[in-house]
Amino acid sequence: EDQVTQSPEALRLQEGESSSLNCSYTVSGLRGLFWYRQDPGKGPEFLFTLYSAGEEKEKERLKATLTKKESFLHITAPKPEDSATYLCAVQPPGGNFNKFYFGSGTKLNVKP
Amino acid sequence: DAMVIQNPRYQVTQFGKPVTLSCSQTLNHNVMYWYQQKSSQAPKLLFHYYDKDFNNEADTPDNFQSRRPNTSFCFLDIRSPGLGDTAMYLCATSRDTEAFFGQGTRLTVV
Numbered sequence: 001e002d003q004v005t006q007s008p009e010a011l012r013l014q015e016g017e018s019s020s021l022n023c024s025y026t027v028s029g030l031r032g033l034f035w036y037r038q039d040p041g042k043g044p045e046f047l048f049t050l051y052s053a054g055e056e057k058e059k060e061r062l063k064a065t066l067t068k069k070e071s072f073l074h075i076t077a078p079k080p081e082d083s084a085t086y087l088c089a090v091q092p093p094g095g096n097f098n099k100f101y102f103g104s105g106t107k108l109n110v111k112p
Numbered sequence: 113d114a115m116v117i118q119n120p121r122y123q124v125t126q127f128g129k130p131v132t133l134s135c136s137q138t139l140n141h142n143v144m145y146w147y148q149q150k151s152s153q154a155p156k157l158l159f160h161y162y163d164k165d166f167n168n169e170a171d172t173p174d175n176f177q178s179r180r181p182n183t184s185f186c187f188l189d190i191r192s193p194g195l196g197d198t199a200m201y202l203c204a205t206s207r208d209t210e211a212f213f214g215q216g217t218r219l220t221v222v
Contacts, residue, residue: 034210043202043213044155098143098162100211104154
């Protein structure tokens with residue numbers, strides 16, 4: 001049973017062309033939602049944590065938002081160095097609160 | 113400063129030959145995780161430790177085992193690797209909020 005679904009699987013943008021990545025989840029009573037960046041051959045790098053619907057976090061050209069069923073990662077005026085796979089993970093509530101379940105990611109390619 | 117360190121970065125092993133991957137952390141986090149990530153797939157949780165308490169995912173093969181001798185170190189043992197175990201193995205730590213990952217060990221079974 002998939003708990004986290006990310007779309008699109010791949011996204012190609014021109015430098016400066018803003019867009020959004022989607023993460024939808026089926027966990028009820030979410031404890032936290034996390035965004036990571038993963039470069040090829042490396043471990044995921046933490047970007048943001050979101051805890052409640054309506055919350056937003058920003059870092060440079062990235063902004064993450066959260067609703068009750070999905071999260072968006074907005075990329076404003078991306079640069080080639082933003083090319084990476086972006087992973088979303090959820091942390092369910094209750095006794096399993098230590099676990100993180102990941103989506104399969106969106107592979108972003110920003111062309112100069 | 114490296115915070116979660118995995119060794120080795122690359123490992124090639126023969127089919128059926130036991131292999132051990134290691135992970136150390138300088139964050140003093142109480143939770144440590146092992147994930148398996150195959151090409152273009154989501155990281156899949158194998159098991160995690162909450163302090164010394166071991167938690168196995170229901171679908172983690174018996175071929176995979178783990179040890180955590182102290183807070184700082186955690187090991188992943190694959191007793192008889194198969195070709196399907198070729199993957200990136202990721203170690204992560206957490207103190208109840210976000211998880212921090214190491215650079216991973218790329219394991220190839222030949």
